[in-house]
Amino acid sequence: MNPPKPAETQTATLAEIAREAGVSAPTVSKVLNGRADVAPATRSRVEELLRAYGYRRRRAEATRSPLIDLVFHELESAWAMEVIRGVENVARDAGLSVVLSESAGRLTPGRTWADQVAARRPHGVILVLSELDESQQALLTSRSIPFVVMDPAGDPGADVPSIGATNWQGGLAATRHLLELGHTRIGAISGPSRMMCSRARIDGYRAALETAGVPVDPSLIMAGDFHHEAGYRLGLKLLDREDRPTAVFAGNDLQALGLYEAARELGLRIPEDVSVVGFDDLPVARWVGPPLTTVRQPLTEMAEAAARLVLDLGRAQEKPVATRVELATSLVVRSSTAAPTG
Amino acid sequence: MNPPKPAETQTATLAEIAREAGVSAPTVSKVLNGRADVAPATRSRVEELLRAYGYRRRRAEATRSPLIDLVFHELESAWAMEVIRGVENVARDAGLSVVLSESAGRLTPGRTWADQVAARRPHGVILVLSELDESQQALLTSRSIPFVVMDPAGDPGADVPSIGATNWQGGLAATRHLLELGHTRIGAISGPSRMMCSRARIDGYRAALETAGVPVDPSLIMAGDFHHEAGYRLGLKLLDREDRPTAVFAGNDLQALGLYEAARELGLRIPEDVSVVGFDDLPVARWVGPPLTTVRQPLTEMAEAAARLVLDLGRAQEKPVATRVELATSLVVRSSTAAPTG
Incomplete structure (x- = not known):
């Protein structure tokens, strides 16, 4: 009746994945760390096995940088600043710095945006109006990097933690x-x-x-x-x-x-x-x-909630249940509305 | 008549600084890397010697992270977004990510903002309307982390590279x-x-x-x-x-x-x-x-210029000459001005 120890939740060890991929354990490590010096074909094979086995890096292996990644689909958004402020507020209190990036058009050959994030080892990733595809989700999950989607444009999926507004x-x-x-x-x-x-x-x-x-x-x-x-x-x-x-x-x-x-x-x-x-x-x-x-x-509050949630997810020992929070919107009446005339 | 090799520009080695401070070389290394596990008194003594000798980490020692630090005095500025976009444009092309922080109120006991930057080892630091005091300048210089001040509020000093507007x-x-x-x-x-x-x-x-x-x-x-x-x-x-x-x-x-x-x-x-x-x-x-x-x-262009300058400084082998660039302002006539009436 004891809860399973973290190690037991692993379906395969790093060594087993290496054996199955026909590479050395350090090579699997390199892939996990987002290092560039791995042949693309090897990288894909290893990523596929990590995904297939639902590999999750154990906490002890994951030395995190004091960073939170904040990813916008594009920074052109007029309210990006409100979001940045919210994340910055929570990050500052937690002693973390915010890494800002755009997912649109950011890809460099052979290394995806998600690889770069994996290499940085942040405490978590907040995605704003950006959709994360399955392989990106798997990549972050395998590195035990938690993520939260803020104000999803589409349907973020039931198992993706997200913060929205009503x-x-x-x-x-x-x-x-x-x-x-x-x-x-x-x-x-x-x-x-x-x-x-x-x-x-x-x-x-x-x-x-x-x-x-x-x-x-x-x-x-x-x-x-x-x-x-x-x-x-x-x-x-x-x-x-x-x-x-x-x-x-x-x-x-x-x-x-x-x-x-x-x-x-x-x-x-x-x-x-x-x-x-x-x-x-x-x-x-x-x-x-x-x-x-x-x-x-409440964009700033939503961003704060997203940042707090992603840090909470990082502290959790177990894979958390799906989380979806919607903060309330409210009407602010100023001077651009009046009764119709005539 | 040969230019001095980088090593010759060092006035003291890490080992000499360690000896003079009465600590081990790895301790000096820890200070240089912004590690938290150094007693505050030791840290100050080492920093003082680094400053006194004008120590500059050699390039070979400095493994840089693919990051650029962008520091605002406070993020409240309405034009922060324009600046962020400019830095992001240049960073993206260089394969770097942008770390955003606020210098105001960011200090945690024993570790200054500059320590955090030193620990991150970015390619460079862009400061927006933030003044860098002498000890912060010395700290970044000793780690060979170049910095540029954008739109300085005060007089940035003749030897501080800066980008402004006319x-x-x-x-x-x-x-x-x-x-x-x-x-x-x-x-x-x-x-x-x-x-x-x-x-x-x-x-x-x-x-x-x-x-x-x-x-x-x-x-x-x-x-x-x-x-x-x-x-x-x-x-x-x-x-x-x-x-x-x-x-x-x-x-x-x-x-x-x-x-x-x-x-x-x-x-x-x-x-x-x-x-x-x-x-x-x-x-x-x-x-x-x-x-x-x-x-x-031209805020975005100024930020781009600052980012390019800081990357150029990082590539330079020698300490660069002071640089001050002012980009031109221009009048944009719209509808809020007209001849006086009456």
Whole structure:
């Protein structure tokens, strides 16, 4: 009835893997440590066996560097800074430094991004809107490097620990706010439909309309991406028509600012002629004119939660159960929304 | 006539330092590697001798990690992201990852920030608006870790390689633009006076006024800091008076946005009632209403230049000559400036 000792959870030892791969144990070690001086074919063979046997480096073997890896799909994101701050806060308290990287286009021949991480031996990896494929997951797992996905774009999978926000609730709250002000013709601009966070926001918007008995008009829902330019371009389309909506729920704050620009260009005043709600509550939302009503996504707190979770996973002796945490979004009412006129 | 070999530039060997400190050579090594298991008194004695002898680790001894350290005084800066992107661009091309840290409040007892960097052995260190004291400089130099200061707040010292921008020229160009539009009553909000970049901008402003024969009115120059709140608070002071200026040169874009808020609160229109020029050209400058006329500081390019310089320094065999590069600022005219009315 005793719990299994860590060693017993190993399905194969390093020596057994070496034997099966027909290489020496130090060669397997080199692969585990992400060293460059291993032939690509050997590396793949060893990685495959590590994966097949579910090999996990034991804690005693894993000398960790005082680092946390923070990986963005691309650093262009306007809210990257909020996330960096959150991870930095937790890392500092734990005496760790943050290694920043981009997964997009980072690959060097023969050595993947995950190899580089394995070579660094950080305490953990936080991935922001980046998907980890199965072989990358296996690679990190075999090195006992825990990872957490923050705000996953897609479905991170049931066994991937992740931190998100209540996107659906946020879309619901934003749209209810507009309905309560008296709007019934409410447009929406979405983020990319492949991102679950984006779909969830629009689904919340629909749910608010439907539960209020307001029919959903598909022509008022524009599919975009999360950049300023999409808000501007699709904002022009939405607002430059006879039956324009009196309010728009934008997919995020940057889109909302693009929408501001479109409204200015068309000579429409915010909120008199059109109300606008954003999503994220970036610092800039307070500074624009008029200050933006938006759904606050607690990005810094989410990043802190992700960093704490990844450190907790690193301390755990056993493989942890799957963990998914969603932090609450909240509506912040400023001056870009008002009752419809006329 | 042959150049001295690297070994000859050493004034003392590791063994000599150990002898003089009364410790073993491995202990000196531990100090050099930033290891924690050295008594604080021993550590200080060794550091002092390393400094006194101008010890520099030879390249053969220095096994570098594929990292670049990027240190901010504090990450709160709105333009931190622009800098991170620049360093990341160069690091990626060089196959390096970026370690991000804050120097403010980062100290842990017995181990300074610089010790942590020494233990990491990065290819180089880029410091943003952070001053490096003499003992920190000596510590990095003794480990042969090159460093570059970006946009120094104060006077970085003649022998510290640094990258800046032409702040004085920027202040001049901003103010000349307002003079050319016909403004003669031009206010200014400065950053902290201890920062040279801030002083240089205001000096450029004065020079423009003086060379145009417009007397400088000290009551129109407000001393602030680089935050949004200062622009708002000092903006209210500047604009809520009988003889208010018809134009204001703000110390940076965030201040300019604070000034926007002050103008809105006072019912003043931009640019009809007051013209505003910022400094930095953050992405948000394009997105606010009206889009902000500002002095573009090429932050990403400056960060790229700093990263390239620090890598060049690391490759150099000899101690390099002092390097100071200033990249050009340029005026970007948008919609927040116009001729004075009335």
